Amino acid sequence: MKKVYERNNIAFDMPSPYCPGCGHGVIHRLVIDAIKEAGQEDNTIFMAPVGCSILAYTYLDLDICQPAHGRTPAAATGIKRALPDSLVVLYQGDGDLAAIGTAEIIHAANRGENITAIFVNNAIYGMTGGQMAPTTLKGQKATTCPFGRSPEDGQGYPIRVCELLQSLGGVTYAARTSVHTAPNVLKTKKAIQTGIENQMEKKGFSIIEILSACPVNWGLSPQKSNEFIANEMIGYFPLGDFKKDGKIIQRSDH
């Protein structure tokens, strides 16, 4: 029988450290598959964030750097400048990248650091127990916006990161994908591959924003969580390419 799928040995032989229905497990797999297919597992430095996916370092057999909360793009800059031929992959959540680390991501992107950022947007702080994130949707409830996020009451608007970064000269690639259905998982894989290829071809900064479920902190079942992505998140965070090969993609949705 032909084997069409097997374990990726970049992941240690252990259960996923994530909650049932969480998108991180799927996204980790896509990232390590793309690294392995590119033959880069011995050349990769994986940047773990602060947030749930800090647990990546318990799970992945890669050289891993775990910097301070939000400072991942700055630390990645230091690594990449010191070792320009290594493959540097950043893995950041919405609190890490779009709140505490906003300055670092904008300036790493603007300098055109030749790195690949995987930005997991689940619209909530997971590890600390479900606080409002910079990407929490209007009306969405969290422990620190128990009545639903209200921009009118000073809680701000959900930040669209790809739209924010696409104007920066150093960004070669910005795309938003999702992992709530199988076809979207495949599109996410393709986008991650593009981000890694860009780095290997020294094209500059790539970011792949991935909409991902957090059933536990959303208070929904895994199935309902995927429906939430389809019915609520994608309307505000439209999927697709925002920038490719350094060119802004003209879109009708913004």
Place this chain on the structure above:
Amino acid sequence: MGEKQLMKGNEAIAEAAIRAGMTCYFGYPITPQNEIPAYMAKHLTIRGGTFIQAESEIAAINMVYGAACTGARAMTSSSSPGISLKQEGISYLVGARLPAVIVNIARGGPGLGNIAPSQADYFQAVKGGGHGDYHMVVYTPETVQEAADLTMKAFDVADEYRNPVLILGDAILGQMMEPLVFKEPSGKKFDKSSWTLGNRKGRKSHLINSLSLTEGVVEQWNWELKKKFDLMAERELMVEEYMVEDADVIFVAYGTTARICRSVVHQTRKQGMKTGLIRPITVWPFPTETIAGHAEKTKHFFVVEMSLGQMIEDVRLAILGNAKIHFHGRPGGGIPAEADILKQLKAILQS
């Protein structure tokens, strides 16, 4: 030996760092240390290194964190308010056991303060500054020559202990020009292959990290760090004792104020007053034993600082009530005048 050159303290520190093999410098503009990033932008890049003007001091220290992960000799510099911003990063460097050199060309505070010289960052430098139990070796050069020498040494010490090292100067040291001769760097080699990231080539994966949620692990790391801090304290102390043997009054001062006190010692010795100076060259580790040793026979210790009195606490702990302690301090960018110190000294001797 190289030839004699005339340089600002800031430039000498920058040049010494490059000569010591520092290849990655990250900084953010702040007076009075701007000559360091400017020197790096011009000289480090053409000598094959990396210079980045970061978006903030926070980004700069985290770029240092990243570069240090690869085994590169990395450095950042700033002045007091910027060093406050770097404290998070310094704590992480210690926690992740990464070597780096940080330069503070201190200025008046608190707050935005001014751009005049100050020693008011002493507590921050030697008592922690960032969160968690940690120490780092803190050098306090007195001259441009010593600033260059200690900068070179700082990289070796950082690599030896896998710990950040701080050079604590002030606006006078950074801005004044003095002749100096660059010494040869030690040439010591440090094998970092057991922990650095990158160029894996089939070896086991490496992790640079300061977090563990498993019970007892962080406590164990702390005990291991303590062993390292104890070794640093035992082996890295530097102190100068100047004309102390027969002294009735011993000044205790470091950096710029040590220069002022040395001048007072010269003047007063000519007038027959028996004065001396203990100059900590490292303020961590602190020369507790040196000071304690003199407290047996010298009755007066005179601490002079450009602050409201911070090092005086460590002097007090060394003396443990065995002698009288006097203090002269100027905060917020004020510089102690010899005449004022002299006046106070005479009052002490007549008491």
